[in-house]
Amino acid sequence: MFSIGDLSRRTGVKVPTIRYYEQMGLIAAAGRTEGNQRRYDRDGLERLSFIRHARDLGLSIEAIRELAELSAHPEEPCADAHRIAREHRAEIHARIERLRRLEAELGRIEQMCDADRVGECRIIEALADHGLCSGEH
Amino acid sequence: MFSIGDLSRRTGVKVPTIRYYEQMGLIAAAGRTEGNQRRYDRDGLERLSFIRHARDLGLSIEAIRELAELSAHPEEPCADAHRIAREHRAEIHARIERLRRLEAELGRIEQMCDADRVGECRIIEALADHGLCSGEH
DNA sequence: CCTAATCTCTCTAGCGGCTATAGGTTCAAG
DNA sequence: CTTGAACCTATAGCCGCTAGAGAGATTAGG
Numbered sequence: 283m284f285s286i287g288d289l290s291r292r293t294g295v296k297v298p299t300i301r302y303y304e305q306m307g308l309i310a311a312a313g314r315t316e317g318n319q320r321r322y323d324r325d326g327l328e329r330l331s332f333i334r335h336a337r338d339l340g341l342s343i344e345a346i347r348e349l350a351e352l353s354a355h356p357e358e359p360c361a362d363a364h365r366i367a368r369e370h371r372a373e374i375h376a377r378i379e380r381l382r383r384l385e386a387e388l389g390r391i392e393q394m395c396d397a398d399r400v401g402e403c404r405i406i407e408a409l410a411d412h413g414l415c416s417g418e419h
Numbered sequence: 420m421f422s423i424g425d426l427s428r429r430t431g432v433k434v435p436t437i438r439y440y441e442q443m444g445l446i447a448a449a450g451r452t453e454g455n456q457r458r459y460d461r462d463g464l465e466r467l468s469f470i471r472h473a474r475d476l477g478l479s480i481e482a483i484r485e486l487a488e489l490s491a492h493p494e495e496p497c498a499d500a501h502r503i504a505r506e507h508r509a510e511i512h513a514r515i516e517r518l519r520r521l522e523a524e525l526g527r528i529e530q531m532c533d534a535d536r537v538g539e540c541r542i543i544e545a546l547a548d549h550g551l552c553s554g555e556h
Numbered sequence: 557c558c559t560a561a562t563c564t565c566t567c568t569a570g571c572g573g574c575t576a577t578a579g580g581t582t583c584a585a586g
Numbered sequence: 587c588t589t590g591a592a593c594c595t596a597t598a599g600c601c602g603c604t605a606g607a608g609a610g611a612t613t614a615g616g
Binding site for chain 3: 587588589590591592593594595596597598599600601602603604605606607608609610611612613614615616
């Protein structure tokens with residue numbers, strides 16, 4: 283049996299965050315000692331590791347809740363799990379594309395200025411004027 | 420003179436967001452009509468466009484505040500503006516790298532499963548077990 | 557000039573995903 | 587049995603908005 287602190291050290295999820303997940307219904311309410319402290323077993327540990335990993339991959343609490351509910355019904359089709367993964371990957375891809383454009387744009391803006399007084403600084407000017415941008419963002 | 424709604428339409432910044440920026444001290448408190456409604460001039464419009472554009476580029480409110488203060492002192496050196504742009508670009512770059520790893524990882528996870536029942540679905544399994552991951556994330 | 561429709565005002569609360577603090581209780585090592 | 591670390595609940599705060607209520611201002615048409 284692990285205390286919440288043990289669980290935290292083993293999973294890397296901070297103690298208040300574990301309590302938060304419980305409150306959000308992501309993990310079942312843990313058993314308690316006589317003195318009202320939470321105690322976890324191996325199942326609780328695995329469940330939290332799953333959540334931790336999915337969060338690291340950027341999945342939202344909602345998506346994780348869906349996946350967790352799926353895994354409680356092993357005889358159901360798993361098309362939904364595929365869909366969630368696919369959708370999330372598409373979203374990540376879109377974010378990468380967007381960030382790439384921003385990076386390019388900022389790089390361009392940085393290079394525009396070789397003055398050393400704010401008055402002639404083209405960085406601030408370029409930030410002020412979207413019209414100077416090369417592409418969309 | 421523009422009403423807050425005019426300003427909103429011209430800049431694409433929503434009305435409550437404009438009021439929020441004012442409250443945060445990003446834009447100066449606008450002049451008011453006798454009936455207490457905000458009225459803006461061309462300066463206000465430009466200032467808000469600047470903020471909008473910088474936000475689009477992903478700069479934080481804090482960074483924008485810094486840049487805005489810089490641009491109020493045209494005779495000062497503009498090294499700070501360069502620093503802000505550079506730091507922000509580095510951060511974007513780091514985010515891209517991280518997202519790229521996530522994308523690869525998710526792609527790998529997706530391909531692991533060709534079952535159609537949750538019980539054998541390796542997507543959920545792979546999410547549960549960080550040890551199955553190829554790299555860092 | 558009056559009315560009706562559309563803005564606009566302030567204030568407050570909510571979003572996601574935590575994080576921090578306060579003030580109290582329980583556990584485990586010595 | 588004592589101490590000190592870990593735990594408990596409850597509440598508030600973070601960012602960057604967004605939404606809603608309820609009241610007042612402005613403007614176009616008749």
